[in-house]
Amino acid sequence: MNNIKNLRFFLSACLLAMAVLFSGVAQAHEEEKKPYVPRKVDIYEGFPDWYKGVFADNVGLKEGSGLFKDHYKPPFMHMYMYPGRHYEPPTRFDHSIFIEKERRDLCIRCHETINTGAIEDWKTSAHYNPRKTPIIARKTKIIEDSIGKEISVVDCFDCHVDTEKKQIRLPTAGDCSECHARQVTEFASEKNHGRPNHIQTLESNVLVPWYQESYRRGLMAGNAGCDMCHGATDKCDPCHTRHSFSAAEARRPQACMSCHMGPDHPDAESYSESKHGIIYELEEEHYNFDKPLAHVMVGEEYRTPTCQFCHMYQGGGTFTHNFVSKGIWRMGTVPPSNIEYESSLKDYPYGIKIIPPKIDIYSDENLDKRDKWIEMCSNCHSPRFAAGWLTQMDDYMFQANKLTDQAQKVIDDLIADDMLYPSPAERDIYPGGDWLADVLPAELLGEGVWNAFKSTGGKIPVIGPILGVYAMFYQGDGNPTHIETSYAKMWFWYKLQGYKGYAHVQQDIMWWWGQSPMLQELGNVQSEARSMRRAAAIEKVLAEIGKPVSHYTSKSTASAEELDYEENR
């Protein structure tokens, strides 16, 4: 018996020893640290190859972006607005010695007296103190586990040094994704829903020929108003501002407001003056912005929703950095397929592939989105109330599109009767009209539109959604005319203002910034058309009695080549 006992003891001792040894080996194996290799999310993944070549590949300020890149030179500030494509490292002072010797400490020593604000900002950030609060500490832990690297501080070097090229970089969303992969992946997924989205803001800024036309006419500096918002493509700091990069800050509605405002999309105005926004303003200090949205106690920590709470909601209690996944009417510019049109809108999008087709508001996908909205609204409202409101908003949009159709018909008829004055043949070209057909192939522009551009050099009338919006961005000689501008305002400003008033439940904006001015512009269009027809009739009579009216002709009749625009560089 004793022997057996001894043997047993011996065996278990052996096993224990082996286990200890083995675990030691395993541990030693684990401790053998792999070198940290940053992995980045490619926000352009899934786009066709040509897309990267003209939007993602860094060219500094040497050339522009997009398919029309050769028709403008980016102004200096583009390097800060579109860092991925246009950033150029500093040239006045060679920073490579600090990079080579990895002297992280010296960045602060020099810059704290130059950019004091930026440095102090960073010192308040989770980057400076990754365990600043329990929530931030937990998030840091998750990041540490995912990248396999301990984080004590995220300093200037981590974000601003391109370790491969050994030069200073301006961080892009891709760079942020080295640690924040989940957020950047979510953000990049916006592109799967079509425009408008944040990822394609650069594209929608420069893939419109009036952008290049303003370069040709020496008006480029004015485009900063476009550039500043359309630079959300590969940057995180439009919402998480430099250098505190606070999630809590980005959860506040104000984070959206510097871009989401104004006559084309008065989101800030309509939200702020709605009951939602006013209650937020009154009780701001009771809102808990430190908490991730998914953990917010509705009612207790948010008495009313914020932009983020509604627009980042993905259904089922989840929130991501995709703001557009529930968008049905999107910006409100694309005509719905659910109504009948009298005007040329029935042919929209005229075979053009670069603009979105009509929206079926009741498609399965859109009905699904509607359910998510109702689910969201039902946090506080009855589902019947929520569904009713959305239905009434759709009705407004259908009506508004019918009014748009009515106005477009008036101008269609003017053009058909050759009574638009000055006529397309007598006036300046459509922006970029002389080269558009050379850059965009017939497959993209559609056979008919391509031929029209090619044969007239751009002297064609373009009205209505979406390309007729050029009337808000360009003024050539006699182009657009008053009637076209009125029409553009009607559908691009007032229709959309009414829509935002509805969507954000701000009654005054809905009516006085929306439907009322829309009706007024329709009146202007009709009245202007009558004047043109009347003038044409009078001219016809005068010509018949041998007194033809001599029209003022200016350079408008000259071709684009003869115009000899002053090159602004």
Next chain:
Amino acid sequence: MGYTGRKKEVSKSINLCWRNILSGIIIAVFVTTTCLGSMVMAEGKLKPVSEAEFKKGKDVYDKYCAVCHGEEGDGYGELAHALYPKPRDFTKGQYKIRTNATGSLPTDADLIHVISVGIHGTSMIPWDILELDQIKSMLPVLKSFSEAWQYREPESPIAIGREVPSSQQSIARGKELYEQKECWKCHGENGHGDGPSSYDLADEWEIPIQAYDFTRASKFKGGATNHDIYLRFSTGMNGTPMPSFANELSDEDRWSLVHFVKSLAEQKEGHGHGE
């Protein structure tokens, strides 16, 4: 553009053409003696350096310093407009951080020290990132920017009196002196740099400057050790209204002032508002 070292050599060679061999020898002997003399004095007037050596220093200077201090050393480098405090203009030969008597040019060791440790509260970083040789090679370049170096010699470092240990007593004495010597007029009653005269202070370049805020703990321009601060009281800061108290106050009193102004920073830190 010429630099002083080179100009001198050119004029010498012209001289040689004019004179006969005898005068040539006399001059040669004279020059050699001067050189030897200055070498013996170690800190002598502008030491002649070879063109190659000078160029080596100038290259380092141009690469790392000129962007702020200017290629001509006038403080108007490309980035100067963005900086405050402004980069030093070397053309007046005025240097704040020294170990020798007020008004003197700095010693070589002073220059090397400041370059290596930088100046807190400014964009002058510690350039210990450069090799010591590189730093040394720049000294003739710095000196070439101002004529002062041709006419004057840096004085020897001052003698540093034995430090009196900090105590309630010495701090109290320092406070007394702070009031008596009217330090508060610029630096403020509580050392915040907000005294009545602080609002229109300017340096010799007529650039507005601020009286130091002693509560900023470790940001003393010339270093935050007791020894550093003692030197500021004893050498003054050339080009600024900050005088030297070497002749007015005893060693012990100057140490007392050091302890007092340091105590101002500690008070601040005690309130947990430090970094």
